[in-house]
Amino acid sequence: MKALVCYKSPSGKNFPIINPDTGEKITIEFDFNSASYPETAIIFKPCDPGGRPLKDQFFYSRNENILRNPEFEYLPVTVKDARYHFSGSFPDARAGIEFPFRTKWMFLITDSFDTTRVYATGYFYVVSDEASAGAAFVTESIYDAPLFPVDLSKALTMNIKLQLPDGFFQEYFEAVEVIENNKFYDGKYYPKNMRADSVLFRTTDGSNFEITIRGIRPGNSYxxxxxxxxxxxxxxxxxxxxxxxxxxxxxxxxxxxxxxxxxxxxxxxxxxxxxxxxxxxxxxxxxxxxxxxxxxxxxxxxxxxxxxxxxxxxxxxxxxxxxxxxxxxxxxxxxxxxxxxxxxxxxxGNFFETDNIYTVLFYYKDQQNRGYSKIIKVLSVHNGK
Incomplete structure (x- = not known):
């Protein structure tokens, strides 16, 4: 299996994060090299914020969420490294693929007959839009460590405000995750009870939070x-x-x-x-x-x-x-x-002018569904000038 991509439809440039309530879908594409027509399956599993599939069978009782023997198209004869191509968009009610839980999801591409034979895996995010939030950046310098050249001390502070909706409780707000650009395998997870110089959580009343994250280096364009x-x-x-x-x-x-x-x-x-x-x-x-x-x-x-x-x-x-x-x-x-x-x-290099996109995810323990880490809001924030 080769050239696996997962993105929010319709553009491959889009981060793989969707809100199905607004009709958004993720697209999965890959090439496959086989002497005969591929017999594969794509399995979808809800995960915790660390990307580990949830074990409670409650999360699998509504739907099997397995696409068996998907249809492939032939690649042009000029392509020597693979023969077949798959492209599919999800959720797909006709195929029985649904994403009822608003959290991080894993997909596994496996053999159709032996699903323990995994060809590749990937992740995407399914979110809701239940809270209100905003974020802004200010520039700073990192002084708590000797850095030379001094350009390495250039950093950003992200100031975030979150307002929980009516009926949500402060104690069940769990964490924020910050992902730079498309580095979704390297997101930074900040639990509410984290004690570190780089992050501070404050409550302003029963439903409002102010979150400060320091020391974000903007880096350089890739x-x-x-x-x-x-x-x-x-x-x-x-x-x-x-x-x-x-x-x-x-x-x-x-x-x-x-x-x-x-x-x-x-x-x-x-x-x-x-x-x-x-x-x-x-x-x-x-x-x-x-x-x-x-x-x-x-x-x-x-x-x-x-x-x-x-x-x-x-x-x-x-x-x-x-x-x-x-x-x-x-x-x-x-x-x-x-x-x-x-x-x-x-x-x-490390420049304040670098234009990055930071995706901010807000996790809340959903007490109506076994306390899983539900993503109740997502922000997309630019820092560049």
Whole structure:
């Protein structure tokens, strides 16, 4: 299975978050390589905020939420890496796919006969609009740690106001989650009882909250590669950039990006094939323990970053990618790539002018439905200038 994307219909640039009450749908697309027609299933499961499927059978009693043997279309004969393509939008009442719980959802693409054989997984958010909220940014500097160069101390403070609706109780408000751009595998979760210098929850009366989140570095625009350009990227082994080697952008603001989204070429075009792209990066010094590629091609998942191999004074990696537009960056990380040890800002820069989109989710324990973490409001906030 290849080139999996999940987004809010109709644009692949949209973050996968929907409110079914307003008719919104998510779209799932992927390519599949098989000698015979694929026999697959797509299973949908409600999750807790950490992405773990809810275990209580109450949440599965209304509907099986399994799409068995979905219909595939043939890819053009010019595509050598896969033969079939799936695209479907959900919820779909005719197919028996519903999202009754307003929370984080997981989908699993599996074998139709053996659902323990999982080809891929993904996430999306289903939300309601029951509360009132707003957010604004102010600029600050981080002084509680020695940072050099001083550009690394540039940070934002997000001030949030939340008003619970009538009939909701303050003690059941649970947390906020903040997701930068399309990094939904790397959201920051702030429970109401969290005690840290970076976050403060205040209650102004029985139903109002003021929340302050500090130390949000704006970073830089992402690097971007557009391999739909066939004259520039003619075939396997092409370099990501014209000069073949990329370097630090610490003092250079990047161009406009897609806020971390992955935009693939339409599957039915003859040019929607796959090619191998070579990434090469020279760090500003040789003190790094490891350098990784992180981007829309691995869904910005810190645990799925691509380790670059050292070759002389530079680092290299090759990726097999479907033609499309990808945002990415270079980061210094731990050897197992499970946690970023060194901020990517050292390589990519940190500018107040960077235009990011922050998605803010508000969680409330729904006492009418076994106390699951219900998303009662979502905000989309720009910080850029």
């Amino acid at each position: 690097r971007q590669i557009d391999i739909t350009n066939q004259s520039k990227y003619q075939g396997d082994g092409a370099y990501a950039t014209p000069d073949g080697v990329e370097t630090s952008r610490f003092y250079f603001r990047g161009d406009k990006d897609n806020n971390g989204a992955m935009l693939l070429a339409p599957f039915n075009e003859l040019t929607s094939d796959y090619i191998t792209i070579r990434f090469r990066f020279t760090p500003p010094d040789d003190s790094q323990t490891g350098i990784y590629l992180n981007g829309s091609f691995n869904y910005w998942n810190p645990g799925g970053m691509i380790k670059m191999e050292k070759s002389g004074n530079r680092y290299e990696a090759s990726l097999r990618l479907k033609r499309g537009v990808y945002d990415y960056q270079y980061v210094s990380a731990s050897a197992d790539a499970q946690k970023i040890l060194s901020d990517p800002y050292v390589f990519e």
